[in-house]
Structure formats: C-alpha cells, structure tokens
Amino acid sequence: MTGWFIAFGLAALAFVALLLIGRIPRSVREITAAALLLGLAGYAWQGHPGQAGAPRRQADTKGEAFDEEQAEKRRGLAERFGPAAQWMMLSDGLARQGKTKEAANVLLSGLRDTPDDANLWLGLGNALVNHADGVISPGAEFAYRRALALDPEGPAPRYFYGLALARAGQLQAARDLWAPLAASAPADSQVKAELQANIARIDAMLAQATSVPQ
Template structure:
C-alpha cells in the first residue's frame, strides 16, 4: 500500500507540473531524477510492515512544594477564591513551569484585582521564576498586596520569606520581628514566624548564615 501511494503522488506531481507549471524539459528531468532517488531511499530504508510504536513524552520528576505553598494555608486561608487559583499555580510550580504559574495568577488578578492574597501569590511566583531573586516586578506585587490589606500580616510575612530565599536574611528578620512586635500574643500564625526566627538564629550560630 505504501508503494501505491508513493507512485500515485509522484504521478500527480508530474501531471500538475506539466499542466500548470512553467518548467522546461530539463527541469522536469531533474525533478524526475530526484523522485527516483527518493523512491530508491524508501526501498532501501523503508519498513512499512513494522507495527507503529508511538514514543511517550518524557516523564518529568515532580518538584517538592515551595515554602510558600507549605505555609500559605495557615496565613492566608484555604477555602476562598485566591486559594483556588494559588493551588493551580502550585501544580505548575511542582512541574517546574514557573512561567505558567505566574500566568495563572495574573489571569486571576484580571478578575479579582483587589485580592491581596493573589498579589502575594504573584510576588512569590515572580521570585520563583527569577530563581529566587527579588525582581522589581515581584517587589511591586508584594507592596500592592500590603497596600490593599495593610493590617494583614500575610503580605509582609511572605515578602520576608521571599527575601530570605534570595539570601537577604537581615531584611527578612527585620520584617518578621516587626510583625511580631505588633501581633496579638495568642494569634494562630505567631508560632510560624517565631519558628523561622529561631531557625535563622540557629543557622547564624552554626555559621551557615552571615
């Protein structure tokens, strides 16, 4: 069947060129020689009787959850509009697709431009896309979140977390200590910040953090 199709296609090409083309006899002879070489190559290498074996796409190893994904539920909540979109972005992060993770949150912000949690998520996504660097766009996203919800600790806490991931431990520590200084003593997220400050102190004592 493969040979029949090839011969039929070759015949159609010759007829079309002869009827509608502007090729002279020498050009047609050259084209004929090229087609004969192609047929010879098929006869030599072609295996039309072999069963088809589609190659599956490579399986990507899933990445662990980001620090933001691990604690955002405790600080921002888990059952609102922002949590839905941030969960989708987390799935892209686990695949290593940081570009689409930021794009998903950007799409959500077009529908909910005044959602502080989404702006926090965008800032975090932009930091991850920049390999841990605090870019001007990411910093602007964190600042916008803080402006929308000035009394909420989430934007400041995650801004500090992003700074720490980029190696700016002193700035992160200053932000976290300022949050604790104004936080009620029994608030649920207070131990989370205290734990990170303790880990930072231990890392300094061991010489792991300057």
C-alpha cells in the same frame, strides 16, 4: 564542525557586507581579508569550534522545586477560601509540574478579574520568585508591595515577603517585616515560634557581620 561552518560563514558575510555596503577601496580589500583571517585564527586558538553547544534549559522547567510545606502554610495564612483560592490551586498545580512561567501567568489572569485581591498579588510574588530561582525580580517586588498595600495588617504578605527577602540575603529588611508580625501573633502559636527563631538567627548573623573587621 558546526562551529567552523558558522565562523567561516560569518567571516564571509562580513567581508561581502564591507564590499557591497561599506564600499571599501580596492587598495584595502586585502588588508580587510587578512584581518578577518586573523580573527578566525584567534577563534581556532582560543575557542572550541568542534565542541557541541550546551543544550538550552527548557523554559517550562525553570525555577525551584515546588515547596509543598510553604504552599500549605500560605493556604493556612491566606487564601484557603475566597475568590483567589481557585486561581492559586491552578497555579500550584502548574508549579508542581515545573511550569513556573505558566504558574505566574495564571495569577496574572486572576488579577485581571480581581486586581485588588491581596492574596493573588502575594501569590504572584511567590510565583515570580520561584520562577527566578529565588531572586526577587522587580516584578516580584512590585507584587509583594502591592499585597502589603492592599492588606497591611494581614499576616500572609508580611510573612512571605519577609521569607523571600531573608532567602535573598536582605536580612534587615526581612527582620523589619517579621518583628511586628511576631509581636502580634497569638501566643504559643507555631508561626510566632518560627518567626522568633528566624529573627534570633538574623540578629546573630547581623551581629556577626558588624563584628567582622573591614
């Protein structure tokens, strides 16, 4: 019944506003009231006034499940030691609890102290993607590109930005980042083998896409 109360309340408010603010003439007041009643009739026909509203998802549980394997790989490639490590550990702890917004905010706090830390920018990009359920938001895009600018030769920004791009379906962009990284990775390393396998899958998918008739 809550839907009905809201609908009638809004209709009544609209009519009063038209009388007091719109100063509609007496001759059209009945027509205006009829129009509002028709709107209520349409709501009763098309809508679901008696249906309970869907509960909103809590903001602090938004985002994908925390990826322990990805976090361990990031620590191996980037910030296991150094000034960013403590901020990243705190952010990871919040992300494990599903508090993805807070996890990103922690990294923003770290960047206020050390704005030129590539690892923190990279972590912020990952945290924002996680908070947005895998979507690369403009903020995440900026964070990744900032990490690349600060550490253009480092493996971590290229690896994780490429991973986010690949998961978002931007396959060619991911390949462009990964190909030079795979070529420069140590022979027989796990990262090199993984990147080569990922690039092979991307090439197959891109070839398949171009072969499909338009």
